[in-house]
Amino acid sequence: MSIKQHILDDEDVVAHCSTRSWVWVCTDQRILKYRESDRGTESLHDLSFREISAISLTNKPRKSIYLVVSIFCLIGLFGWWYMLSNVDSYDPAVAVVFSGLFVGAGVLFLYIWYNSSKSYFEFRGGGVIQQEPEMWRINWMGADDKDQVQDFVKTVREQLSDQNNLRHERQRPSQV
Structure with a gap:
C-alpha cells in the first residue's frame, strides 16, 4: 500500500518530507502523517488546516x-x-x-x-494537537533530508496563511 490511496480525489499534494519513522504529506486541504511497517501494517494520522494555528521550531540543548x-x-x-x-x-x-x-x-x-539534544517542528493548535502534542512533532534531527523538512514546513506555513486568508474573506460582509 502507499500514501497515494489516502489522498482524496479533490486533493493536491503540495509538499512532503521523510523522517526516520514517518512520511509527512501536505495537501491543499490537510497534513497527513503516514508509515508502513515491514509487516505491511499502516499507520495514518491526518489534520485539517482548521486545526492548526501555527508551527514552532523547538531546540532543546544537550543535557x-x-x-x-x-x-x-x-x-x-x-x-x-x-x-x-x-x-x-x-x-x-x-x-x-x-x-x-x-x-x-x-x-x-x-x-x-x-544524542540528548532535540530539535523538532511542532504543530500548534487545539483539539487532537493539544491532546497529543508529541504526535504532531516532526523530528528534524531524525530527518532523512533536513532541507526537505524545512521546505515542507515553509509550504505548510504558506498553506496555513492561504487558508486563513480564505477564512477571513468568507467572514467579511460583502460590500455592495
Whole structure:
C-alpha cells in the first residue's frame, strides 16, 4: 500500500518530507502523517488546516548531566589505575573488568549526552494537537533530508496563511 490511496480525489499534494519513522504529506486541504511497517501494517494520522494555528521550531540543548557523569567515569578509570599502580599485588582479570566497566559507562554516557539534544517542528493548535502534542512533532534531527523538512514546513506555513486568508474573506460582509 502507499500514501497515494489516502489522498482524496479533490486533493493536491503540495509538499512532503521523510523522517526516520514517518512520511509527512501536505495537501491543499490537510497534513497527513503516514508509515508502513515491514509487516505491511499502516499507520495514518491526518489534520485539517482548521486545526492548526501555527508551527514552532523547538531546540532543546544537550543535557549536561550525562557529560558530567561520563567525565566522572573516565576520572574514575584513572583513579582505578592509579590505585592499582600503588598496590603490590592485584588480579589482572579484576583490573580489566573494572577498567572495562569504567570505560563502558563513560562511553555510554558520552553517547547519551551527544544524542540528548532535540530539535523538532511542532504543530500548534487545539483539539487532537493539544491532546497529543508529541504526535504532531516532526523530528528534524531524525530527518532523512533536513532541507526537505524545512521546505515542507515553509509550504505548510504558506498553506496555513492561504487558508486563513480564505477564512477571513468568507467572514467579511460583502460590500455592495
